[in-house]
Amino acid sequence: MAALLQLREVTKSFSMGDARVEILHGLDLDVCEGEFVALMGPSGSGKTTCLEILGAISPPTSGSYHLDGEPVHELDDDALADLRGARMGFVFQTFNLMPRMSALRNAALPLLYAGVPRAEREGRARTLLSQVGLGHRLDHTPPQLSGGERQRVAIARALVNEPRVILADEPTGNLDQRTGAEILDVLSDLHSEGRTVVCVTHSEDVAARAGRVVHIRDGRIERDDRRG
Amino acid sequence: MASLRRSLAQIGPLAGEALAQLRAGWRSQILTLLGIVWGAAAVVMLLALGSGFNSFLDLGIEKTGARFTVVEGRFTTAEPGGGRAGRKIQLSTEDLERLDAGLPSAEVVAGESMRIVVAETARKTRATALSMASPGIDRIRNHFVARGRFYDARDEAQARRVVVLGAALVPIFFGDQDPLGRTLQIDGIPFETVGVLAEKGLQLMTELDLHDRTLFIPLSAGRRALGYGRRIDSILLEPQRLDGIPAMVAEARAVLWPRHHLVEGEADAVTFQSVPEVMGPTLLIGVGLQLLLGFIGTVTLSMAALGVANLMIALVNERRRELAMRRACGARRSDLVLQLLVETVVVVVSGGGIGVAAGAALIAGLGFVPLGGFPQPILQGSVLATTFGVLVVVGMAAGVAPARLASRVDPAAALRAV
Numbered sequence: 001m002a003a004l005l006q007l008r009e010v011t012k013s014f015s016m017g018d019a020r021v022e023i024l025h026g027l028d029l030d031v032c033e034g035e036f037v038a039l040m041g042p043s044g045s046g047k048t049t050c051l052e053i054l055g056a057i058s059p060p061t062s063g064s065y066h067l068d069g070e071p072v073h074e075l076d077d078d079a080l081a082d083l084r085g086a087r088m089g090f091v092f093q094t095f096n097l098m099p100r101m102s103a104l105r106n107a108a109l110p111l112l113y114a115g116v117p118r119a120e121r122e123g124r125a126r127t128l129l130s131q132v133g134l135g136h137r138l139d140h141t142p143p144q145l146s147g148g149e150r151q152r153v154a155i156a157r158a159l160v161n162e163p164r165v166i167l168a169d170e171p172t173g174n175l176d177q178r179t180g181a182e183i184l185d186v187l188s189d190l191h192s193e194g195r196t197v198v199c200v201t202h203s204e205d206v207a208a209r210a211g212r213v214v215h216i217r218d219g220r221i222e223r224d225d226r227r228g
Numbered sequence: 229m230a231s232l233r234r235s236l237a238q239i240g241p242l243a244g245e246a247l248a249q250l251r252a253g254w255r256s257q258i259l260t261l262l263g264i265v266w267g268a269a270a271v272v273m274l275l276a277l278g279s280g281f282n283s284f285l286d287l288g289i290e291k292t293g294a295r296f297t298v299v300e301g302r303f304t305t306a307e308p309g310g311g312r313a314g315r316k317i318q319l320s321t322e323d324l325e326r327l328d329a330g331l332p333s334a335e336v337v338a339g340e341s342m343r344i345v346v347a348e349t350a351r352k353t354r355a356t357a358l359s360m361a362s363p364g365i366d367r368i369r370n371h372f373v374a375r376g377r378f379y380d381a382r383d384e385a386q387a388r389r390v391v392v393l394g395a396a397l398v399p400i401f402f403g404d405q406d407p408l409g410r411t412l413q414i415d416g417i418p419f420e421t422v423g424v425l426a427e428k429g430l431q432l433m434t435e436l437d438l439h440d441r442t443l444f445i446p447l448s449a450g451r452r453a454l455g456y457g458r459r460i461d462s463i464l465l466e467p468q469r470l471d472g473i474p475a476m477v478a479e480a481r482a483v484l485w486p487r488h489h490l491v492e493g494e495a496d497a498v499t500f501q502s503v504p505e506v507m508g509p510t511l512l513i514g515v516g517l518q519l520l521l522g523f524i525g526t527v528t529l530s531m532a533a534l535g536v537a538n539l540m541i542a543l544v545n546e547r548r549r550e551l552a553m554r555r556a557c558g559a560r561r562s563d564l565v566l567q568l569l570v571e572t573v574v575v576v577v578s579g580g581g582i583g584v585a586a587g588a589a590l591i592a593g594l595g596f597v598p599l600g601g602f603p604q605p606i607l608q609g610s611v612l613a614t615t616f617g618v619l620v621v622v623g624m625a626a627g628v629a630p631a632r633l634a635s636r637v638d639p640a641a642a643l644r645a646v
Contacts, residue, residue, distance in 0.1 A: 085558015096553040100252030113558035
């Protein structure tokens with residue numbers, strides 16, 4: 001099967017003062033449509049950087065990144081923004097919700113930048129919030145919601161634009177074990193519906209749900225375990 | 229092109245997003261708003277003051293007539309064929325008749341002479357200014373009659389001894405009595421009072437309120453009854469159209485030059501001074517004042533806007549994660565620029581709106597305070613429109629720095645713990 005996400009010889013370096021620090025050293029990675037991939041590794045190994053590149057949030061310093069055959073590494077800033085808005089859904093460790101806006105408005109946000117009319121934006125966000133079990137809390141603001149509920153709002157937001165890929169960064173990192181398990185159920189459900197999920201995690205629980213675990217160490221892929 | 233179309237289509241929704249953001253966080257803006265409120269109120273009040281002063285000038289000119297050209301005889305300066313300069317040119321009723329007949333560009337032609345006379349009633353005797361002029365003078369000089377009538381062509385033709393009083397003279401010569409029909413002696417000759425002018429107050433082209441303290445009689449009555457002869461101090465020409473003044477002056481020269489044996493190069497023997505030309509520079513002072521006041525107000529407002537810009541920059545720094553998340557969710561840099569600009573403009577314009585209302589209320593309140601002769605500030609539509617325009621421009625300017633800052637937020641910041 002052709003890869004949906006394909007990284008080739010990807011490096012990423014940052015300047016820190018006068019020095020340049022290379023985080024990724026020539027990474028090759030293929031993710032196929034419908035896979036649930038966990039990126040694991042110690043802190044500073046480069047897994048979040050890898051997720052940023054996959055999410056078209058930050059461009060590789062060298063090497064190529066193709067999404068569905070399209071050369072993402074050649075896109076300009078606006079095109080990258082449009083691509084994120086149309087094909088990526090992000091779930092963050094800290095939820096990153098707008099604290100003073102309602103759950104509905106938070107979940108509908110990506111559609112605003114996609115130019116979707118307001119009624120349709122809110123309709124789709126309402127449907128998704130109901131699917132993640134928040135149909136009764138549409139008008140609540142994040143401070144009025146529990147941690148698990150907030151992450152559900154974030155997941156609804158990640159899904160609202162019907163993305164090809166869901167990228168999650170430690171989605172259960174700020175949740176207690178029971179709530180984390182609920183969120184993992186949601187991600188597993190999405191995967192079983194055929195969505196592609198890439199998830200950065202330290203948690204073995206998360207890794208256990210993934211069909212594939214990619215271990216990254218010192219900016220290189222150390223091990224690539226596929227199950228089933 | 230497609231990018232521009234997308235930006236245009238996004239203005240409405242992004243403005244909605246900016247408003248929602250402001251509705252949620254307006255409390256943090258209140259103190260900054262106060263600065264804007266005061267700034268906008270200052271702009272409105274200063275502009276209204278300038279506008280009041282301008283209309284004071286306009287009205288001041290209007291009171292003595294704003295359109296006419298004065299023709300006056302002076303001395304010759306040219307020395308044709310060895311002749312001597314310095315011959316006095318005296319205008320007369322004959323000049324007046326010729327001009328009246330020979331100026332197609334003129335609407336009204338009127339002779340006018342001013343003298344000081346002794347006026348007397350049973351109540352009072354006193355030296356008073358006297359205007360002897362053709363009947364059209366009331367039109368040229370905007371003499372509005374409060375009671376009775378102004379003298380007319382028939383009074384002039386029959387040299388009737390009728391007099392019209394400036395408003396301030398009635399209590400002096402007649403006290404509380406109705407002056408109409410009563411007799412007033414001018415240099416010992418009885419005249420019948422036929423009218424009283426409306427009060428003019430401060431005038432700009434004459435000495436203060438001169439017209440309120442003047443007696444007005446027909447030119448012919450001055451000549452025949454008072455013995456002032458055929459000489460006339462000046463002839464006033466009112467053009468049919470304001471742009472017809474040069475043509476009218478040329479026609480008047482064609483009449484007067486041969487009559488007074490003036491050579492072609494003679495420039496100053498007869499002078500033509502038109503009020504619009506003479507008053508132009510005075511009106512410029514008003515415009516200059518308006519600009520100065522507007523500038524001071526705008527600077528005040530801009531200072532307040534700097535406060536807003538500062539606050540917005542602080543807010544952008546506080547909202548880095550949120551803005552990064554928006555970028556991750558598909559917002560382009562230009563989307564964030566637009567959103568921040570709208571947020572700033574809304575803060576400035578809404579604070580400004582309150583300030584404009586406060587300024588307008590103060591000006592309206594000032595309307596109840598007697599200011600004497602001092603010009604009342606006038607709140608015109610143009611003042612409000614200018615203030616609003618200034619507000620939008622200042623708001624945009626205040627929004628530039630925070631918007632640029634917002635557009636530089638790295639979407640990766642959404643993933644990194646700050």
